[in-house]
């Protein structure tokens with residue numbers, strides 16, 4: 251778009267199309283364009299590189315650059331939640347590998363006791379990442395597995411306990427109640443632990459991703475987002491609206507199905523990918 | 526949401542018993558915003574509102590005694606035109622021959638679960654075999670095996686990493702054990718993953734499916750059109766299944782897919798249980814997208 255001049259009538263149409271096609275969403279797109287128009291007037295730039303940089307800057311203002319805040323000498327818990335099929339279990343496999351390579355002692359809790367072969371699937375990842383996993387039979391109470399995992403993590407002096415949960419939609423009250431219960435167990439049982447609750451979002455999801463973030467945030471106070479499947483042709487632009495409105499940063503991105511396909515979120519690279 | 530948007534603009538509109546061109550244009554703009562918020566594809570929305578605007582600016586609406594109702598009718602009718610007005614069936618072989626159904630789609634869209642759901646519908650009058658040709662995802666074969674067991678369906682796979690060989694041997698197994706229908710589960714893959722798309726083309730060649738069904742998440746965003754077009758171009762799919770319709774997503778993907786590929790949505794997934802599976806009725810989706 252930035253090869254055009256601002257007074258080219260197609261310029262803002264093309265900008266609108268680029269942002270909407272990136273799933274940025276209508277409201278946020280209009281807001282970005284208005285914000286950008288004000289910026290341009292202010293800086294009196296008419297085309298090319300200056301325009302591109304100004305635009306990048308207006309997007310940067312909306313997206314924070316934040317990383318996973320690991321605390322030394324205490325138990326850290328990563329509580330992984332999200333709707334069905336977005337990549338929670340696979341992401342936990344990747345996180346285990348990354349964190350173990352940083353020299354941390356990692357343990358997994360298989361709290362998806364509902365879906366067929368969910369525990370088997372996480373167990374394969376535990377083997378691949380070479381980390382211990384606490385699990386029970388399919389159909390057992392996820393709260394019981396969590397209690398078990400916390401006890402084990404404390405006694406084995408684990409640095410990071412990563413909790414896998416079953417996929418669930420935010421409009422199902424009983425399922426959200428279950429995740430709230432798991433959250434309460436974590437809060438009560440290990441008040442001294444550093445806990446981060448991360449919502450996994452699929453980059454291919456449309457505007458519903460915002461509703462997911464908003465609802466899960468209301469239920470269990472999210473600390474951030476993991477955006478998966480960025481190796482697809484989708485851009486996951488909804489995270490801009492999520493960052494801007496809910497103040498939730500993207501902490502990691504998934505870029506494939508291998509154990510190494512996880513990166514810390516890089517805001518500037520992400521903005522480049524949208525443009 | 527469009528109903529609340531509509532109520533907003535049409536309250537002002539309906540106070541007037543004649544709509545001006547400006548009223549129509551404002552109404553059309555509201556429709557554009559509502560459809561985009563519902564995840565309808567940008568290009569589909571642009572074409573759609575052009576059609577609506579042309580018709581709405583025509584005699585029928587401007588000169589109608591209740592122009593607002595007429596305007597809403599134009600929008601609704603245009604949506605139904607696109608979605609089609611009847612349900613499309615899957616086409617299976619006659620008795621005596623084995624029907625083959627191939628499930629394809631992106632990662633995590635719900636293929637494995639839906640294989641069991643469709644098998645459950647078909648088992649009423651045929652012996653169904655579920656086949657796992659997913660040699661990539663950890664515990665994928667176990668997942669389908671468990672679902673087959675829970676649903677009372679046959680299950681076949683082999684303990685190696687060649688999906689094409691599994692499919693070939695599944696055909697033979699189905700014949701030997703007198704199955705009437707085979708449902709082939711494949712690994713999720715991106716339309717831009719060339720080796721994996723070639724693998725699907727090979728599976729299609731070997732198994733000659735009666736139905737190739739593309740499984741998509743109902744909450745898919747703007748790029749679903751590129752994805753489905755690609756899969757369709759390479760495999761000539763017979764139909765679409767939209768899953769996770771029990772979420773509160775508006776499901777604009779349904780409109781985008783139908784408009785750009787012409788392929789029918791045949792079923793929807795409405796939950797995680799085997800029985801959460803229904804035939805797709807186009808008229809219902811128009812209402813949902815309009816919110």
Ligand SMILES: Nc1nc2c(ncn2[C@@H]2O[C@H](COP(=O)(O)OP(=O)(O)OP(=O)(O)O)[C@@H](O)[C@H]2O)c(=O)[nH]1
Pocket residue numbers: 332333334335336337338339340341362365368415416417418478479480481482503504505506507511632633662713715
């Ligand atoms: N291409 C790609 N695929 C991914 C990525 N992350 C996960 N997947 C795939 O997405 C599919 C679903 O991943 P899971 O880890 O089972 O997702 P989940 O959220 O745990 O699913 P449920 O537990 O059933 O809700 C698998 O096929 C993964 O390999 C990614 O970053 N890129």
Ligand SMILES: Nc1nc2c(ncn2[C@@H]2O[C@H](COP(=O)(O)OP(=O)(O)OP(=O)(O)O)[C@@H](O)[C@H]2O)c(=O)[nH]1
Pocket residue numbers: 334335365417419630631632633634635636637638639659662665711712713714768769770771772793794795796797801
């Ligand atoms: N709520 C809901 N969940 C669904 C529906 N269909 C599938 N799921 C869930 O979505 C998740 C992914 O389903 P899978 O069947 O594993 O998806 P898949 O396409 O086989 O995934 P890959 O093989 O990794 O590509 C699971 O948690 C399913 O239980 C549906 O209609 N509604």
Ligand SMILES: [Mg+2]
Pocket residue numbers: 338339340362368415416417
């Ligand atoms: Mg999982």
Ligand SMILES: [Mg+2]
Pocket residue numbers: 636637638659662665710711712713
């Ligand atoms: Mg599968």
